[in-house]
Amino acid sequence: MYRNLKVVPRVVFGRGCLDQLDAILEPQRKGSGIMVFILDDFFEGKALEKRLPFRKGDLLLKVNVDKEPKTTGIDALTEQVKNFCGKDVMPDGVVGIGGGSILDTAKAVSLMLTNPGPSHEYQGWDLIQYPGIYHVGIPTLAGTGAEVSRTAVLTGPVRKLGLNSDHTVYDQVVLDPDLLEGVRESIPEQWFWTGMDCYIHNVEALCGTFVNEYARAFGEQSQVLCREVFLDHHPESDEKLMMASYFGGMSIAYSQVGACHALSYGLSYVLGLHHGIANSIVFDYLEEFYPDGVKEFRAMAEKNRIQIPRNLTADLSEAQMEKMIDVSMGMVPLWENCLGKDWQEKMSRDRMRKLFEKM
Ligand code: NAD
Ligand code: ZN
Structure with missing residues (x-):
């Protein structure tokens, strides 16, 4: 059997393409209208934070990645998003902006919003049952390949292992080399x-x-x-x-x-x-x-x-x-x-x- 590879369906590449993010997200805002931005807290107060296209009612989560993502951290973030949105309401998208740790965090939160139970139960291959929330990855460091991979690597109670599934793959990536400058x-x-x-x-x-x-x-x-x-x-x-x-x-x-x-x-x-x-x-x-x-x-x-x-x-x-x-x-x-x-x-x-x- 040959692998039937799921790849990222939409890619925008080029210096300054981050400015297109609002237009990219716009057609996705068709349910609750809520977008969740998960930003590496390194960018707190920096120019990048101000460039993100927040709208009224969006949620910005600034996440620290001094330690790589843990299943417990993902579960806590997922709860935070659920509490923000309210009962039976889901965000229309999850956008991760950062290095591999944040790219994996945003993938995992997107999946855990629609799949019940704690995230460590999904560490492994093809355990994810339901498609996640529409998710967008915006790398600020380059090398891990997390922007295209079908895994979100997490450290859990027993092992460091990814949530590997077709649903993990980003729906959209925004590759802006300006974000690597300096x-x-x-x-x-x-x-x-x-x-x-x-x-x-x-x-x-x-x-x-x-x-x-x-x-x-x-x-x-x-x-x-x-x-x-x-x-x-x-x-x-x-x-x-x-x-x-x-x-x-x-x-x-x-x-x-x-x-x-x-x-x-x-x-x-x-x-x-x-x-x-x-x-x-x-x-x-x-x-x-x-x-x-x-x-x-x-x-x-x-x-x-x-x-x-x-x-x-x-x-x-x-x-x-x-x-x-x-x-x-x-x-x-x-x-x-x-x-x-x-x-x-x-x-x-x-x-x-x-x-x-x-x-
Ligand atoms: P990282 O995301 O862990 O970030 C490293 C440090 O760089 C952090 O302190 C962060 O705040 C900072 N940083 C990020 N962007 C910056 C910028 N533009 N300027 C200044 N500082 C910046 O680093 P990484 O190497 O990109 O990612 C490692 C993580 O990726 C690990 O958790 C690893 O498990 C995961 N990974 C995932 C895959 C996958 O396919 N999903 C593959 C390989 C690695
Ligand atoms: Zn690697």
């Missing part, structure tokens, strides 16, 4: 970690056993763009990085990530590290899996004067190390993509422990 200068490390998430997605997809020409076409073009951004510092890097992220997301949608993401999920779960930085920490030690990719990644880190954190696992307790291994071992499709069907013969707990001990 990110490289103001938060160079975050710019790099999020960008490397994209670079690593591509390496893992292109080197994986699941890859096909669909995934390869997007993944290779995304790598070309990543090189122009992270090695050449091309003058149109904001445009290029935005498209690299989109293409990277399209590539893994028809393939899968691999060893780096499998290990990074374990590392993040136990140490509370953010996704992008955790991937970079792990990838630096994966020469045995991705020799060319790791070499180029190091050249990108050097070119951008980025220091990868080290010595993070030295003081872990035995229980923490075991948990890290459990979480990573649980990423079955990722290992299968990286090492093939017989991955368990190649990736023992002992081999994994030795990798973690280096980090």
Whole structure:
């Protein structure tokens, strides 16, 4: 069986296209008229907040993402929206404006407004029963591919796992490279970690056993763009990085990530590290899996004067190390993509422990 891929049906791209948001939302305001804007609280009081097309009766939620989204946080936001709208009233749309954390938050709130019960019950594949509220994604950082993916990654009581479903996919994305302007200068490390998430997605997809020409076409073009951004510092890097992220997301949608993401999920779960930085920490030690990719990644880190954190696992307790291994071992499709069907013969707990001990 081939995957019947759901993709984002509407995409607007270009500098300043955020100004079209009001016109894009207008035809959707046909029920309660209420739009819910979920904005990264980093933008509180900044020019971007003032550019959002609020109308009377809309709801603005400013959400902090110092910690990545949790199922409990999503449930609380969903309650807040329900209380605001009143009994039996739903908003006409949910708009997420921020990096991957906010893009996932807005997807999850849209879904949890129409699917009963707590969000952790939907962590997994195709557990979502009903379409969510119309949802729009507006990235302010580029790399995760969350703007195109069919998942909203959440940390729950037992695991970090996405709400993976066709309903998760955005109805509309607004890709405005202006929103990335200055990110490289103001938060160079975050710019790099999020960008490397994209670079690593591509390496893992292109080197994986699941890859096909669909995934390869997007993944290779995304790598070309990543090189122009992270090695050449091309003058149109904001445009290029935005498209690299989109293409990277399209590539893994028809393939899968691999060893780096499998290990990074374990590392993040136990140490509370953010996704992008955790991937970079792990990838630096994966020469045995991705020799060319790791070499180029190091050249990108050097070119951008980025220091990868080290010595993070030295003081872990035995229980923490075991948990890290459990979480990573649980990423079955990722290992299968990286090492093939017989991955368990190649990736023992002992081999994994030795990798973690280096980090
Ligand atoms: P992020 O959204 O976690 O944001 C990182 C930091 O950058 C935050 O402090 C945020 O406030 C700040 N920020 C955002 N935009 C900014 C801007 N323009 N200028 C200055 N600061 C800004 O970072 P991310 O790397 O984009 O996203 C990581 C999240 O994405 C993780 O939660 C991860 O699980 C998720 N993710 C999701 C998918 C998916 O397919 N759904 C894929 C990969 C990662
Ligand atoms: Zn990733």
